[in-house]
Amino acid sequence: MTRPSEITRERIMKSAERLFAERGYDGTSIRAIVTKARVNQAAINYHFDGKDGLYREVLREAFRTLTAQQLEHADEMKALSREAALTAFIRRQLHPLLARDESSRHMRIFNWETVRPTTVFRKLLSEEAAPFMGLAVELVRRFQPEADERTSMAAAVWLLGQCSVFLRNREQLAEPPMGLVLDEAAVDWLADTISRWAAGGLGRRA
């Protein structure tokens, strides 16, 4: 691997990540990417074997860093009470709301995939989502130790849905008739509130 080629590779990846997050796969032209990255148009085909290949790389990277954020804290969560662990989990899920950083871009790329999943994405999910889902299932199991597998899985998905609806519709929620502006303080409040509601729901007998 030579140095200069790595540089253009990185420039392309960075620009592509931003544009894919903003406009989605179809909405992003390779001309837009190479202009932003200030590299030649053919570079994408040379380094990534086409637009598909580039997208695959961006997707893998996004998935890796997003789930890593939760998996890193798996151990310390075991030391917490189930309520505290739940709050910590939800807070981390809501993290993309706090900053317009890498994590919020990655989240947006995923949102595009939920409407019409690419085969690349489907495969990625079925191969690598297990650890993350395991974490969520483990968490809800602490509230419902006697629940069967399907119930636990549904509860985990249910929990994630409570977060994703705020992540996904942030802009819409800020406007009327909702008027839910999610600034930093509001996100703190939201994380606590969701935790309480979720814990209340799971706490009762299933």
Next chain:
Amino acid sequence: MTRPSEITRERIMKSAERLFAERGYDGTSIRAIVTKARVNQAAINYHFDGKDGLYREVLREAFRTLTAQQLEHADEMKALSREAALTAFIRRQLHPLLARDESSRHMRIFNWETVRPTTVFRKLLSEEAAPFMGLAVELVRRFQPEADERTSMAAAVWLLGQCSVFLRNREQLAEPPMGLVLDEAAVDWLADTISRWAAGGLGRRA
């Protein structure tokens, strides 16, 4: 209004609704629409003033029929207990899971909009979502009569999120590592389960 022109209008609308639901706005070409509808290509520009105009019509229609489904039952819900009303509401929200009918297509069209809302959609939402959101807020208020406005709104969104995560990710959820196959029986179970969890969460002190 002449009869034959109404017929081609309807054919275009029907085909467009299906294709927009399946592939989204950008993913649907007017050539695909006119082929499916078996009308001339220029008909879209003639009847709808372009692809944008056609999409606007489809969107309005989808929104109208979707929210109508809940609003129709607003009165009878007042006669039910809060728990029963919640279950009925959630069951109706999950209805697109039960049949591959109009409602599930309309839901898909909306899902496309959540990633990158069209200005048409933004306007539609801010103008016409109030009655529907009002219904949801009213419902959660029965569990938390003392809650402030922001909390009630957040609770309503929270509630909708618990449903939409299953609506949106149906296909993904069926595959490993989740393995949640949502057939008719499973949807019944899911509606009950979500209602119980949501009621449990809202029931406690906010």
Next chain:
DNA sequence: ACTTTTTTCAAACCGCTGTTTGAATTTTAA
């Protein structure tokens, strides 16, 4: 019956898409 309006139609237009090409340039290795 005839005129006017509405509606359909095939063809063309023009801009944008992802990819390919083959030569020029740079980097690496001997």
Next chain:
DNA sequence: TTAAAATTCAAACAGCGGTTTGAAAAAAGT
């Protein structure tokens, strides 16, 4: 220093996108 490999580059290619056009056909009005 020199030969080979890797990388960059501008240009062209082929196909699809939404829209426009102007004439033909059908329908409505008189």
